[in-house]
Amino acid sequence: MSIEKVPSSSAQPPSSASSSPFELRKGVNGLHKVVLREVRGSSVEVYLYGSHVTSWKNDHGEELLFVSSKAIFKPPKPIRGGIPLCFPQFSNHGPLESHGFARNRFWCVDPDPPPFTNTLSKAFVDLILKPTEEDMKIWPHSFEFRLRVALGPGGDLMLTSRIRNTNTDGKPFTFTFAYHTYFSVSDINEVRVEGLETLDYLDNLRNKERFTEQGDALTFESEVDKIYLSTPTKIAILDHEKKRTFVIRKDGLPDAVVWNPWDKKAKAMADFGDDEYKHMLCVEAAAIEKPITLKPGEEWKGRIELSAVPSSYCSGQLDPQRVLQSS
Template sequence: MNEMSTPERRPVEVVKTVNGLEKVVLREIHGCSVEVYLYGAHVTSWKNEHGEELLFISSKEIFKPPKPIRGGIPICFPQFSSLGPLELHGFARNRLWTFDDDPPPLPPDIANKVFTDLILRSTKDDLKIWPHSFEYRLRITLGPGEDLMLTSRVRNTGTDGKPFTFTFAYHTYFSVSDISEVRVEGLETLDYLDNCQKMERFTEQGDSLTFESEVDKIYLSTPTKIAVMDHEKKQTFVIRKDGLPDAVVWNPWDKKAKAMADFGDDEYKHMLCVEAAAVEKPITLKPGEEWRGRQQLSVVNKLLDA
């Protein structure tokens, strides 16, 4: 981790926070910032150079393990949703990650970027519920122009000769002005599995996605670029992804929002999850093999076509 010469403004620092949890704060030279908790390797804040928050965190969130954090960017691994034998969205978001002392090599374009490398390894307790040895390396990079990149590397470290299979998502909660003013482009005409309709498969008919009720869809074989347009803010989030063929779109709407203890009754109006994911076709790794999945987020202060 690099440090600037002025001690009062370091680009990477570790801060002790509520309930004894630690978070890493990344600051880019123009003023944008990212905060990530070691608990869950969970990004909880992404602010632009004006200090405006770009991610949604529920006002009801209490940051108290073993409960996962509601909002930001949870890591869903080794299982997305309840589509398998594990707890909802797997266990990576409920574990304490550590700093990686043997991170992957730096890319040549790392200048003017700040980053941190975290790692999660399987424990004896994890092996009881998911009997597969793994190492999960996560690099969180904040670049010029407010770009936020999450790069995941999962390796099968088993010595039993057996492959393992997992599903995955970056469960990104975007902060929006009003869900009725938001549209998503890049998913038109695609097939999706509708979790509100018992995972039946449908084909998207609209020119773009708009929102008038609960949505919980897994879009399949999606493009590498998706745009989330907030008309009231005249702002566009751009999601670019690699190694993650699917995209999940989720908003609980009013009834489910009221049923969640860690979610405000009206907060569904101010968030939308659009998640780079690998769900339909699980990833299989043989011993020694590594999978890499990346999500890059950027924000443009105007409306764009995807």
């Protein structure tokens, strides 16, 4: 966990920026979105509604994230798919609405962000969220949430969240958090997840009971909703049919959620296609089991880096363990 003391800032971000190389466009239903592009052809789209990444394409123009064809781009409904931000509460692990409120608030582009250590990428945008009076009624804490979305030269997607306690009453606050990433996969039956073997997990389908993973790798034959605890900094998702491996690198996020609703729950969701569960898998970097507590002036940072590499597990071109062990 990364928590540090930082100086306060009174700067108020306007709704657009000139310091970062990105495009501000209108998306679905007129909602504004930011488009980042790398010179080699990869791209990212981020809606200001929810600071929500809805597209991540490689340099061949292939979409790497899943967004439901039935997603409702209309506030206050969260967008189904992409990378929702779960803050200040993951799921129903607390008193607030499921997954908190950050994913269905309008964020601003920050033209004058604080310095970030990782500034190698030229394609990035900084977004900021501060609580409204209505937010303070349901969660009575003052905070500043900054998100940097960056696209690396090789097409890697990097998300860095900085959350600071700006309470003036001296009170700390506690929260849970997740990057609720929906990966696009060819067929859920042809996917396996490496890096979570032998770990303990909380099973949300069994009243959050604690179990230990027994398999050599995670494969999928039915609904899954698990919170893996004390996970490694790298996790790999192998898609045999597409010969593609996603690698998740994370920092400040000890837990990992694995979720697929399968057929019955898919049919029960109005904003999710009946058969779309076959083509998505959520593997989410998170901080859930041990909530983060910040005193006034303290800041927490949680970061993920996502990459997609060509691979063929069956032909031995890529050893998943080598992916997990490499730097």
